[in-house]
Amino acid sequence: MLVNCGPLSDFTQARYVIHLSTGKRLVLFRLPAIDPACSKSNEAQGWSYFSMEAECPHAGGPMADSSVDIEDSAYVVSCPWHAYDFNVETGESSVGIKACTFPVDVRDGSVTVDFPVEDGESIGLGRIEPVSEKVKLKNPNPNPRPSNKQSKSEKPDKQDTPVFVPEDAGPAHYLDEKATFCDWAVHILNSANPEHKIELTTHLFTIFTGREAGGNPMELGRGKLPAPDQPPREKMVEVEPGAMPRTGRGGTLKSRIAMLHALANIELWAIDLAIDICVRFATFHTEGSSKELPRAFFHDWLKVASDEAKHFSLLRTRIEELGSYFGALPVHHGLWRSALETAHDLRSRISIIALVHEARGLDVNPMTIQKFRVAGDNESVQSLEIIHNDEITHVTTGHRWLTWICAQEGTDPVQVFRANVQKHFRGAIRGPFNEEARLQAGMDRRYYEDKPSTGSGVAAT
Template identity: 75%
Template sequence: MIINCGPLSDFTQARYVIYLSTGKRLVLFRLPSIDPSGSKPNEAQGWSYYAMEAECPHAGGPMADSQIDIEDSGYVASCPWHAYDFNVETGESSVGIKACTYPIDVREGTVLLSFPVEGGEHVELAKIEPVSEKVKLKHAIPSNKSSVPVQQAEPGMAHYLDDNATLCDWAVHILNTANPENKIELTTHLFRIFTEREASDSPMDIGRGTVPAPDQPPREKMFTVSPGAMPRTGKGGTLKSRIAMLHALANIELWAIDLAIDICVRFAAFQTEKTSQELPRAYFHDWLKVASDEAKHFSLLRTRIEEMGSHFGALPVHHTLWLSAQETAHDIRARISIIALVHEARGLDVNPMTIEKFRLNGDAPSVEALEVIHHDEITHVTTGHRWLTWICNEEETDPVQVFRSNVSKHFRGPIRGPFNEEARLQAGMDKRYYDPSSAVAAS
């Protein structure tokens, strides 16, 4: 049957989630037409439209967050969990499994979806939601950034580097940027230009080993206390309590930006033992994507805090996450283990409970922001798991044992539950990584 998704003019973003009355979810992609002739039914005004199932057929990963590439004159979407790739038009994959795709016809200014039904079943469009892609910046980005040298930028504005800057130059610049608004602006800009140049004939130079990372990123106008001196946030039953909870989470997201940027520059010159393999460029792309996500998360939380009548910086903060970064600054394996596979994974455990507190108190806007964050952070744990596994495969070691060894050396106390087993497994972490009863078997 044909389902009317709405007028073409409503579709301005790169991807949308389509909710059907049966509970089925699809993802709709709006991508630049590879063939600008516009001769296909799914093309209009220089754009091509594709629909596929929203869950990866391998393990249910969110295809709405997939990475899009062009291969063999067609678009390919790669699942953010385990990098399974699917042609968005045919559903074919290089790994042998196939995703369901659904024809799109753009006719008379309307986007129409062809969806198969059986036995006279009636299916309706429930809703369409744009995928949260953009960071909520407070200030407009200057149109000609590369022409404004760092020394001549206006006070309070973000300082942009020129086109000759390496990834490591950018990383150190972002780490040394104290203003949080400037930090998130520069972070999202770096990810965008790095990604764009990867597809060009002039990819960005990494700058391996050319510039040192700072010992600790500065903060602007923040009252820092020890973790034990932090005021209690409460359970979300009052506005004050919910603001405190969101403020604490925003602080975590701000440090998470620095952690994802730092892992790019601090270990840029890393080579594996025995094989002396450099980190591939995909490593840097993956961590810049994590940093960009964290910038988006901070902006969502900061915006919500302001909507509730407060502002980021109104409450004290702590820098426990950076203490873990300093503890693991000597070893990329330890860094990934503690930051991505302990701290980030712990977020997967507690996020659903936090979201439920806000839901029970009727705070739907906060729930919406927190669900975006939880969804993204599964992919961040996946990134950590992917690159620890890559290093261990090159060095012929067991990633589970490497992880557990680093936890025993660099994390105070055991990894405590309760565990979100489903989310952890989606990210690649089976029970051998965190279940105490699996420790003996793993060793």
């Protein structure tokens, strides 16, 4: 059955989620035509349109967040959770499973998707949502150039921003083309201004992946620069984690702002954590086999950092839309204390940061989202849902690389994880656990339950 998704002119982004009236969800990709001279029914104005199921057939990962590559003159998308690849037109995969794809027709000025139905069954379009792909930068530099000077621009008119006028820190400083990956990483870690940090992180991910794809990979610069003991922060009121004011239950505007502010602080530290793991452990070698970390390790954690930059920008933007600003409330550095505790060992760092802290976020995110939904704050809900889906992929990244290290060293990743929790994490990891999200990220119950039937958690000192 043909489902009319709307006029062609409405589709300007790379991907959309299509909600059908039956509850089924599809992903619509809008990608540059590989061969513009060969006109097909799914092509128009130099663009090709493809549709496939929104959930990966392997473990249900969000295909709307997949990466896109060209292989053998065809587009291939890879699930962000476990990197299963699928031809976006045929659904075929190199791992033997197949995704459902649906023919798209873009003739006559409309985009239609051919979705199969049973005889007599009717189906219609519910809604279409563009997928958020870009960080919300305040003052993006359209033509970044290396500079040793940071010029001051005029401050905005206070009448235009009655709540808060941030001090203008000037443009972010960009390194030159000779800079290595670790040069950029240390530069980002030493950037105190949060807007500079997210801008530079996004830029590094763009140029790093672009050069990888273009056959001119960026030099890593392993071991040439040390990571700072602690990334600086700009004019923040710092308190101990236990002294943080209560955020409330989200029933009031003040409470929701406090909750978003606390989450933004976590995301800002998460950028540094993902960048720091690349620099601090750049020269890591596995025991016994003495293998160095492959380039994919640096790409994966830089992708995590880029996601965290997007998350911070979404939260910062929403805080300002609600009438406040990031920095208006106290913050704590609890996450970085865990980074210092695990600065000596990559296995410990992955275990505590990715598989404890990030995984705990998977447990509490649905409850937090529900608080905002009950309050009718749908704009915040949309941002928080984007963040939650991305965080599953971050736990997946941690699980993937701890498993890789253990495979090289002939050890059990579950036991390595548990040993590190007992040594480096205070308190106990207790439920309730988001078992579905954890399993999607690769963490089955062996990681966090002593006795699955009782729901007891991992004990720690």
